[in-house]
Amino acid sequence: MFEKTTWIKLPRNVLVGHGVLDDLAAAVEDLYLSGRPLVVTSPTPNDLVGDRVRAQFDVAGTTAIETASFDAVERVVAAAEDAEAGYLIGLGGGKPIDTAKMASDRLGCGFVSVPTAASHDGIVSGRSSIPEGDTRHSVAADPPLAVVADTETLAEAPWELTTAGCADIISNYTAVKDWQLAHRLKNVEYSEYAGALSQMTAEMLVESAEAIKPGFEESAWLVAKALVSSGVAMSIAGSSRPASGAEHLISHQLDRLVPGAALHGHQVGVAAVVTEYLHSGERGEWADIRDALEAMGAPTTASELGIDDDTFLEALTTAHSIRDRYTILGDGVSEDAALEAATFTGVI
Numbered sequence: 001m002f003e004k005t006t007w008i009k010l011p012r013n014v015l016v017g018h019g020v021l022d023d024l025a026a027a028v029e030d031l032y033l034s035g036r037p038l039v040v041t042s043p044t045p046n047d048l049v050g051d052r053v054r055a056q057f058d059v060a061g062t063t064a065i066e067t068a069s070f071d072a073v074e075r076v077v078a079a080a081e082d083a084e085a086g087y088l089i090g091l092g093g094g095k096p097i098d099t100a101k102m103a104s105d106r107l108g109c110g111f112v113s114v115p116t117a118a119s120h121d122g123i124v125s126g127r128s129s130i131p132e133g134d135t136r137h138s139v140a141a142d143p144p145l146a147v148v149a150d151t152e153t154l155a156e157a158p159w160e161l162t163t164a165g166c167a168d169i170i171s172n173y174t175a176v177k178d179w180q181l182a183h184r185l186k187n188v189e190y191s192e193y194a195g196a197l198s199q200m201t202a203e204m205l206v207e208s209a210e211a212i213k214p215g216f217e218e219s220a221w222l223v224a225k226a227l228v229s230s231g232v233a234m235s236i237a238g239s240s241r242p243a244s245g246a247e248h249l250i251s252h253q254l255d256r257l258v259p260g261a262a263l264h265g266h267q268v269g270v271a272a273v274v275t276e277y278l279h280s281g282e283r284g285e286w287a288d289i290r291d292a293l294e295a296m297g298a299p300t301t302a303s304e305l306g307i308d309d310d311t312f313l314e315a316l317t318t319a320h321s322i323r324d325r326y327t328i329l330g331d332g333v334s335e336d337a338a339l340e341a342a343t344f345t346g347v348i
């Protein structure tokens, strides 16, 4: 008997473009949500566009968080319950969006994502990444019901946030290779659709590298659209596999060893240069990944991340153990092999 089932959860309304922030209420109205929204944000986004959001609704309140944490999630849950909010609007970078995403899951209510930075694909995905102590939890949660990404706002954000988003997308190359490897060696379920979409998204972004320059709203548009596609690939897969492989394990390990050293996207980009070398050797496409990162102005070395060589090597040799996700790191890269890969690629 045929017993396979697939349940794909996707955002219903995705608005990307100039000035679409002013269409937020219309995008929400179309979802038939009931009640008033609680706006979950952080200081800078709140100052920049908080009033423009609040002006469109009879809001239940605003909760501004300084850091993403389980405490922050609980504060949002309590604020939403106290104010009898009907749904949440996450406004800002990954910090408030992930917090709102996870809080909405706890509350069993809807959630709308309004990114002010194109810094990573969590703005669309069904995963929350929340730090706790020296570890980080990647928690499954429903994806946003709507995503409203105003390219005018994204383009005015610090350029490094956009290059971090680019690098997060470029890392899809190696993430998909890791996924295929795990499929072949460990019989991990692989989705051709999700893998192809993720890979194509990275290819299209790299082909547009020349057009991705600071000061051009077109750049924010290209990156935001790619982040949406990457999030959709994760939704189709029902996991972050299409966009998170060994390069993400290394980045998560760096987050433990040197919290806050660099942006998530920048870390996974540099790590992808090394993991591509591990996949394909000297003549592989590691230099293409490095060149694409460089063209977009993203870091390509540990020192550009502000991370010393020994710490990077420690992350590379220990990252395999932090999650039950088979990748090219296998059961661990030896110190000699890590040194060889990182020096050959110029990462250290």
Ligand SMILES: NC(=O)C1=CN([C@@H]2O[C@H](COP(=O)(O)OP(=O)(O)OC[C@H]3O[C@@H](n4cnc5c(N)ncnc54)[C@H](OP(=O)(O)O)[C@@H]3O)[C@@H](O)[C@H]2O)C=CC1
Pocket: 042, 043, 044, 045, 048, 068, 092, 093, 094, 095, 096, 098, 116, 117, 119, 120, 121, 122, 123, 125, 127, 128, 129, 130, 131, 153, 154, 156, 157, 158, 161, 263, 264
């Ligand atoms: N769910 C997922 O799949 C993923 C989630 N993440 C999570 O996302 C978080 C990191 O994401 P990131 O977006 O870098 O986080 P932040 O929300 O911390 O944003 C980065 C910085 O940019 C500022 N900022 C945001 N928008 C603007 C703007 N328009 N103009 C000027 N400054 C702005 C923020 O200000 P302020 O400090 O005032 O908020 C903050 O200082 C981490 O918690 C990480 O775990 C990362 C990858 C994937």
Ligand SMILES: O=C(CO)COP(=O)(O)O
Pocket: 120, 121, 122, 127, 129, 138, 168, 240, 243, 244, 248, 249
């Ligand atoms: O960052 C992500 C995809 O780009 C999410 O991946 P994780 O599941 O490793 O947190």
Ligand SMILES: [Zn+2]
Pocket: 120, 121, 168, 243, 244, 248, 264, 265, 268
């Ligand atoms: Zn990522």
